[in-house]
Amino acid sequence: MAKIAFILLCHKDPAAIIDQAERLTAAGDCMAIHFDASADPIAYQQIRDALDDNPNVAFAKKRIKCGWGEWSLVQATLHAMRAAVGAFPRATHFYMLSGDCMAIKSATYAHEFLDADDVDYIESFDFFASDWIKTGMKADRLIYRHWFNERSRKRLFYASYELQKKLGFKRDIPADLQMMIGSQWWCLRRRTVEWVLDFTRDRPDVMRFFKTTWIPDETFFQTLVRHLVPSAEIKTRTLTFLMFTDYGMPVTFYNDHYDLLLSQDFLFARKVSPDALELKERLGDLYASERMDFQTSNEGLTLFKFLTGRGRIGRRFAPRFWERESSLGRERELMVIACKKWHVAKRLLGRILDHTQLKGAEYLFDEEDNVLPDLGGIQTTLDKRTRHRRALMRLLYDHYEQNRMVICLDPSNLDLLSDLFADNSTTRLLEIECRFEDEYLLGHAKRVGLAGEMTPQDTIDRLLPTVRQNFLFESDQIKDADFPNYFKISQNVPRDENIAPLMAFLDVTEDKAREILNIDYLFED
Template sequence: MAKIAFILLCHKDPEAVIQQARQLTAVGDCIAIHFDARAPQEAYDLIRSALADNPNVTFATRRIRCGWGEWSLVQATLYAVEAAVEAFPRATHFYMVSGDCLAIKSASYAHDFLDRRDCDYIESFDFFESDWIRTGFKAERLIYRHWFNERTQKRRFYWSFWTQRRFGLTREVPSDLQVMIGSQWWCLRRRTIEAILDFTRARHDVMRFFRTTWIPDETFFQTLVRHLIPSREIETRTLTFLMFTDYGMPVTFYNDHYDLLLGQDALFARKISAEAKDLKARLGELYASDRRDFKISNEGRNLFTFLTGRGRIGRRFAPRFWEAESTLGRERELLIVACKKWHVAKRLLGSIKHHTNIPAIEYLFNEDSTEMPDLGGIQATLGKRTRHRRALMRMLFDYYGSDRLIICLDTANIDLLQDFCSDRSTTRLLEIECNMTDAYLIGHARRVGLAGEETSPEGLGQLLPALRADILFESDRIREAEFPNHLRLRENATPAENAPALATFLQVPDDTARALAETPYLFVD
């Protein structure tokens, strides 16, 4: 069975470190601790004395001062790894954690998980080809030497960088290495760790190189594992669940995130708030339990993106130059059916096609799979359709040889509605207002990845109000825009009440509109 040696890097809150070490070792696992030398000696002494009688705890062979982005973080890790390898000869896996990490599964589950596959878990993407680095320095991390801390010695850091850049003082990456990048939170097998330690003793050139790279904790282990271990024995993922905000800061978890954390496909989570006492206690009890029946929904990242994205919906400040003077055509009519329940709009479109000869296309700006004619590639992807929306619509009018065309849009597409309704052509908008039951919202959340089949009822209970409010917000934005020729079809209205809106929208006789309003099962989910 797997036996984990945790590699803990920490720098504060000695009481929490003691509690964390006791929780992780209570079921037979072990831990090697590096406590930052920047922290007070009294704090370190407190940790050592409190854990002195625990045979499953050891300490890094040397204590050093660590700084963000520096080699010192990697060196501290190596000191702790060396101590763990020496102290725990029966450890099969070495798991990197911080003082803000806690288990979100039981030890039994974690051991079974690691036993199922003989591999290393570490993010390791090609440094130059991947988009793991979104902004800031990229190649500059490697080809220039970085001796100073960017946060504490900013002037020296950038003086050194610009001096090297001005005089072309670059260096080559060691020729036999493919530099990789990824999260520093890894879980590696014993033979992998031993191979890395042997490599560090043999390859002084590589060690010199990484000592002056910037943020080496994201590249050192990631590169060496790929260099030393066959790809088939590496799973490119971290077993620690973590998320980042739009500003690049880690998301913090609190007491009410317990159910969400348990549903993620990970063994640990980072980072747990120091104030989340109840969450820490519950997760500590969980790790010591024998529970194995975890239901993995894995919706955490999608849910966070959805909830934090409300109110941040931006708009283009001006149309692109090739669209500024374009128009769909003064004599043309674009008819837009806006509905959150796509199946309702599609049923109505099917009925319209049956009763009229107006060309109609379903959610062409929302679904890749929407059936589209070949228009030379402009229709190939949702990105292209949206970027070249007016050009696409003109080509569709031409393709069908008609001056009238119906399309469907999601009510969230306010930017498209504003664009089309501001055109010189005649645009009419039919908004379909549907009842949003809890059952439908749950299904919608699962379809868009905000929830999984195993999401707990408590998690769904927290999500549904946000979803319902979001849908109402979309409808309110459409009303507030005061689009001309805006009509509504309501699920709660009778066919007789809905028929006039359809007659005006399609410019069809009353009997045709009545037949459309009586479309069988129109609003059925």
């Protein structure tokens, strides 16, 4: 029967660590703990006082200060592994955990699962050929030396990095190693762990190399296990269920995720909210039980993508920050130009930006390749912008350092327009009424895939009136919504008649509005 030695790296919340250790060891397993040397010494003493008498708990003989992305995380793991190998000679598997992890199966199920296959579980993908790294450094993590922490000593980190690039101080990767990458949450057999520890003593050249790589906890064990263990004995997966948002942040699990977690084909889950006390209690009881009737459907990733993709609000997932901070701000003004002919609205927006101090953006919720400032990734895709629209707008206000802004919006986006008007900021709407000749309607039909070069003329003759009517319907919907601060300028009236609505929309003088509209080709196709 499998016996697990958990390798726990932690730095806070001593009460939770004590509870976790007592739950896992009560089922017959054991644990080796490394508590960050830079953390509160009182917290560490609290953990030692509670667990020193537990024969199934060991502590790393040497504690070091850990930093994200540093070799120190790997070194701390090795210290805990050595403590576990020495203290628990009957342990068959060594399972890497964090203080945020919780079991989502019973101990009985976990032991039988590990007994079923004599393999190591570790994500191990080719560093260069795979797309595991989505953004940021790739080869430069390895071929340059990184002595400083990117988060705590950013200037030194990048100064050293740029200097090495400038001087051409690249280095070679150890010739006999195929560099691999993957999650740091692994489960390895005892023989594999002993081989890894032997390797660290026998190959000081490899150890020197990894000590100055960047984020080595994603490459060190992944590379060594693949180097030491036959491929047939490695399952390239983690047994810890974790998900990431499209901003690269770990998804946090709450009390109402219990059923979702149990249905996943994993043994543990990361990361559980510190405030999810009910979930922690239920999962703790579960591990101590002998339950085996788990129906795994593995829908977690798909379900999360579906729900967040639609921006739905439900009990399964915690409120997003844009739901908690849903207002643009009472002091802010948003001016929306709605026009089906995008080039017309863009011309008017350009005139407004050129002749006023206002800032703005074109069809940011309609046009994928719209040029926007870097807002931390939220602006990169149309889906993200629309899903997080109020967050995006707040970031734009902050970026421009103004409380007034102008954007363009397609009239078909009535729901989005209604959402913006529901905000407690001041929102104004300017609809631009255009004439739609048959040639323009046909071009639109081709752009959206309703017609092609080979579409018969009789089909086009039936199609164009429908497209025209749809445009009119969208305009009627805006009028029927009875939005406050609604204004309209039109191609069908003399230019002077458009001055008053533009003055009210922008809150500018008559001379300024006249200056903005002093353009002969505003409505030209």
